[in-house]
Each structure stands twice: as C-alpha cells, then as structure tokens.
Amino acid sequence: MRDDQRTEILRVTNPDSLVDAVVTEGGVNATTPTSYRVQIVPRGTQPRADHKWDDFRADHVDSLTVTWSSARTLDIGYRNARIFHFSNFWQSAQVRNFDYEVELRLAPRTPSALRAPEPPPGSAQSPR
Template sequence: MKKKTAAIHVVKNCGATTGFAHQIYIVVPGTKYADANPIFVADKVDNLAVAWLGERALEISYDSARIFNFTNFWQSSEVDNFEYVIKVTLREGT
C-alpha cells in the first residue's frame, strides 16, 4: 500500500549570530516541503526524534527545545479532501 504522507525534518542554518532552526513538515509524497507549512519549528533542540506511531499518528520527542510553532494535527485537500487527519503529539524527555 502506498503511503499517503511523509514526515520531513529540515535543519536550517540561520546565520552566524543564531543557532540552527529545526522544522518538521508533513507532506504528500512527491510534494516539495517548501510548498508546505511546518507543523513544528524550534531551536536550541537536543535529541530531536520523529516517529510514526501509526498511519495517522506522529510523535515529535526531544530532551529540550525552544519551540516557536507547533500544530497538533495535519490535514490537506490533497488527501481525502481534508478527511484524512494526522494527530501530532509532543513528548519532552526522550
């Protein structure tokens, strides 16, 4: 069976005076992550892990992080017209 979605972890260098920004996206396979909105954005991240707990459940875990943005669900018009919902959870302390 073909997967309907994929999780992408991107680490961006934000420049000499700042640290690295971690961004996590959920996308439809074949879609560029740059065309999507991140479900998680943070810096000062230690031991970040992303794991699928099931087809519609994604867990983001970390030991410490400064989180700027987090969305606890994902859906898209491209996948079952917004009916396919993925639950996203955060877990501190891996």
C-alpha cells in the same frame, strides 16, 4: 546558512504510505542557532519553503526524533528544545480532500525540555 536554505535531514513515510514527515534544518545567521522544522507533506512531495506551513519549528534542539506511532499519529521527540511553533493536527486538500487528518504529539524526554535538569536539593554543584 540562511533560513530559506534548508537541508532535508530525515523523511519518514507513515504506515499507510499516504504522507511523509519531513525534518529540515537551517539557520539564519552567525548569531542564530540552527533551527529545525517538521512538515507533513503528501508522500514524495517537497516541504514548502515558507515557514507558515511548518507543523513544528524550534531551535536549541537536542536529540530530535519523529516516529509514526500509528498511520495518523506522529510523535515528535526531543531531549531539549525551544519551540516557536507547533500544530497538533495536519490535513490537506491533496490527501483525500481534507478528509485525512494526522495528529501530531510532542514527546519531551526530560522533565524540563528547556534546560538541563536541576541537581537534587542539598547536592554539591561543580563550579561552571
């Protein structure tokens, strides 16, 4: 699947029903893992194809979640991820002419979101 061939896998409307958080997935080629994108869009509209509109873009993602903790706060949760792009705010001329701002927050669920946790010092490790 080419990167411009994205599949919407989740859409979550915020509590005041003005915007959606849209999660898409897609890949570039056989040597590149699936990438995930999150875009905030006016409710019911499609995310833009150009990645410059992404609010979050990552690969090697495990257990991705998007949750509205309030009408204007979106939490992006994950166990592991390699994040290439993240913006902590969103606003648009299409929603109250830039007078409506959404805060985006990263919410990793492990001490290191890049790799599996290290075993405690002195513990036996199994061979790989």
